[in-house]
Amino acid sequence: MASDRSKLAFWLLMAPLLIWLVTLIILPHIGMFLVSLREKVGVREYETSFANYAVFFNEPLYWNTFARTAYMSIAATALTLLIGFPIAYYIAKLTRGRAKTTLFLMCLIPFWVSELVRTFGWMILLRETGVFSNLLQYLGLVDGPVEMLYNDAAIMTGLVYTSMLFMVVPLVTTLDSLDDSLIEAGYDLGASGFAILREIVIPHAMPGIVSGCIVVFMLSLGNYLTPILLGGKDSLWFTGLIYSQFITRFNWELGSAFGFLLLGLSSLIVFVGLKLSRQSLGKTMART
């Protein structure tokens, strides 16, 4: 009896997670995969084939967009790490009590408004008639209005800004758990600041670095709003291609194939990243 009860409790507690996983993740993916394997041969006539995947490999535009999305996302991840690490180190190690909470909260505050509004904020700053352009003109540094939107730098700025929190939080958590006396012991044994960073701080923070990088990379790769709004028509972001296949062209078959290729790409890059940093996914997620 008692074991029946606890079993029931177990399934009831698991139910929300299972329903979420099955109905929102697994079923749509199976459906999408089946759709991606259909080749349209006539009106309402379909055959099972890999033709949609073949389209991707035969069209250089798709290829290039795919590769560009990948390396831009990797660059955004690296940049976020470079900017986020000192911030996280400062919050975790150099501040105490109230100041720490306040700084942490300040990283969080931008996320209280929607991504759309934040991206519009960047547009107001960067556009031709925007704040920066006017300021430069007012200071006499440029003669006419400057367009700072619709280029790769704008996309990169937007991506780094959007994902900063997801890098800072795991880094602060792991750096917080680094005992200060380890750093002091390093100094005491004659190490320079750089040697301590390389031999003690970074190895300790590795799980946080890896999990932050995975999250930021996934977010960047799958981001739609930021590249489209800040990069404009030339943004060439792979999610943009998927969107146009589904919504503009009504070509769900090709769109689904693209979706699966993106999934494969992100999984592959995360796998390679984990292998290179000699971390395992389970360990990384458990430590942060």
Place this chain on the structure above:
Amino acid sequence: MSETPDLECRAISKNFDDFKAVKDVSFSVPQGTFFSILGPSGCGKTTLLRMIAGFQKPSGGDLLIKGKSMLDVPPNKRPVSMVFQHLALFPMMNIGANVGFGLRQRGVNKTDVKQQVERVLERVGLGGVAERPVSSLSGGQKQRVAIARCMVLEPDVLLLDEPLGALDLKLREHMKIELKQLQSEFNTTFVYITHDQSEALVMSDQIAVMNHGVFEQLGTAKELYYEPATSFVAGFVGEANRFAATVESADSGAVQMVTAEGKALRGVEAGRGLSHGDKVDVFVRPEAIRLSRSAADLAQLGNTSEGKVENILFNGANSQLILRDLTTGAEMSMALPQTGEFRDLAQGDVIAFGWEPQQTRVYRAGGAHGL
């Protein structure tokens, strides 16, 4: 000695805002000494040690190592090494990498590092463990690795910040002896801080008792135990029975006193200058008190009394007897000799006890109180 001491502090002090953690402390430690700083928590001993290591900058005074001022030398350039309270071994490296860390920072080449690491590990009795992870060691072995990690750099002074605090009692007793042996083997100056008086007494050549940011007394273990200079030292080092009394007369060190309950006591003055009417604190060591079944046996002792047995704390050779003095009502703790004579002593028995005036140390009341 004309030799320059390994470590010398001249009127060193440290203020945190309004709080004076260390107040004008001066001392010097000759080469090869095991020097302990003993004090309760919050007495400033950790601050003092961190100033020597270079993690904190003194507010005043000077700090010299082998005759050279260290004030402007950062911690990674000082010829001192520190064993941290929780050892601070690097968990991301194996034992060999931990011990070789300092050598690698100095740019010693790989094969030399390997040789020296192996040699120092053998000296601490841990040969052949260099490839193993730190987590595979027991508490005492970690301790030795932490010491080896410092000693491989051949520092002028080794600082130890209560490294035995985290160990269990049995291992702590064992490590006390081992630390002392390691110190004499390496013949390096050790500066050891602790709040545990038995650690300090067992291991040290010289002990400084610290309280409220100043050294109350500096001396050998025996001096501190038999001739405590202040009432704080008398209370902190070793066990002691303590009474409050008023001076009746003081004559060249010998003091006659009377307690609030009217009991007369005789003792010796720790300093000079007590006179009639002064309030004093009186300290008597538990092992200075003699017990007897008949009061007549103890008549030749200067201080005698009778008490009722309240409790017997049996602990083999270290057994203790708690009495309630029949005249003053004060609780007295004394060593219970395990010679068999008092084996049948039971709770509620009345027994005579007494002690020599020489064993009774008298201090002016209102001095430093740490207990």
